[in-house]
Amino acid sequence: MLFRSRLSHPVSVLLGTNLRQMRASSSLPLDPPSPDEETKIFHARCAEVESFFKSPRFAGIKRPYTAKDVVSKQGSFPPVPLPGSLLSDKLFALFARAAKEKRPVHTMGAIDPVQVTQMARYQEVVYVSGWAASSVLTTANNEVGPDLSDYPYTTVPNQVHRLFRAQQLHDRKHYDERMTATPEARKSMEQIDYLRPIIADADTGHGGISSVMKLAKIFAESGASGIHLEDQLHGGKKCGHQAGKVIVPTSTHITRLIASRFQLDVIGSTMHLIARTDSESAKLISSTVDKNDHEFILGTMVEGTPLAEVLDEAEAQGKSGPAVDNLEKEWLEKHPLVTFDQAVEIEINSSQIADKASALSEYKRLSSGRSNLQARQAAKHVLGTDVRWSWDLPKTREGYYHFKGGVEAAIKRSNLFAPYADLLWLETKKPDLEQATGFARRIREVHPGKMLVYNLSPSFNWSAHGFTDDKLKSFVWDLAKEGFVFQLISLAGIHSTATVTVELARRFQSDGMLAYVELIQRKEKELECDVLTHQKWSGAGYIDRMLSTVMSGSSSTSGMGADSTEHTF
Incomplete structure (x- = not known):
């Protein structure tokens, strides 16, 4: 099937239009084509992929590779469209419509099929969190723990696949109920869209570029509609709201995004890529290789023994952990950390230069957007001497460099990520509408129309940030006006489950079945929650109808027969 037809006519695919033609074109040939035929087919496929690249779906997306690069990696047969x-x-x-209307697509993180089906009535998208996977869902001998992305890289894709299959089951069950009802009865039946797109957490990509490509492929094959990749270092990854985060060079993360897109193109997937940056609160960076990061890397103007050597010597002498930590604190107090630009400003202000403001302005003109080497040359031109400053002396024992995180770093990185991503995500330390607005406007000055993502994180103590009830209520809509189309409460599924369980467990201890009836059954009935009749919710009736279709006289073994207790509700 051709790329363009899938994008332009998704409804025709769903309805099975030209199904015979599709099947015929999807059949494998009995004999290989001649070299000339093979070349002709190859060029035709390349033209289709070129058309795919130029579709509205990928407006503004940059690919540093060609359609030929993609087709030659696909094999002799074009990829079959993935569900x-x-x-x-x-x-x-959905995003295009919401962006046009300046409204949010806001959702919650789900941890199981129950939550996915209950959200389907109200939420347009499903989110799957890596934090949740790490804490409650991991598959490596069922080891659970904090979010360090140290679980098998198939964990979150497996969760996506589980939820995607659940969506399909409940869609089939719901469709069967409607289609086997009379037309008159169907008019009064609720119609629920269970096929909600799933956006999932791909963490740092779980390793090198080949791992990133495999992960993107597995997510696409598992049913994900989008994934987000963060610019943290694999092996040093932390939850977005923990301390001690290590980010990778800007160019490294861009390579992750390019690799993911290339893999998706090879398998013919339109899965969305979200570029997340954790640089707003990052303190460390793994390398100085990318000049785009140089203005934010911290060093010291004070000479002395490198920090790592001081700490190694202390440990070799048998000093305790707290003593070594105290040594690090003392070293940093004696060797204040500044960026190179700050070091130059300090040198200019302490120099004999008469017009210091002009000298600083001249330095900024010569060094703006340049590498540290070029910035050093600019400083020497202005000052007439080298600036004493080293980013190597304060390196950590792991070899990481200190980094000046903040919104400026996040804006620069996001603008560089933007050509390779469908959406951009700024991870923040607190819920701040003014900060988010400033970030959004700076991004969209460079990349008009680029859609943004905001984490409505439960890690924030929302009640401690001065919001009135009205401001809390309008927060997601205020963000949407600034281009934050996709917004999520990443761990709503975990927190809601915990809250309900605590309340039920506490009252059940003292009130017995009264607690269960009041807190659960009556509430389910009041909310018209279909899990009240959990056998029917699970698809028991649907399976019964499947069995009766192929096996006459099976009513006596029907799970939803007259003896089922669910008929009492």
């Missing part, structure tokens, strides 16, 4: 791509196309249309 997840249909939902990804749906997600694209």
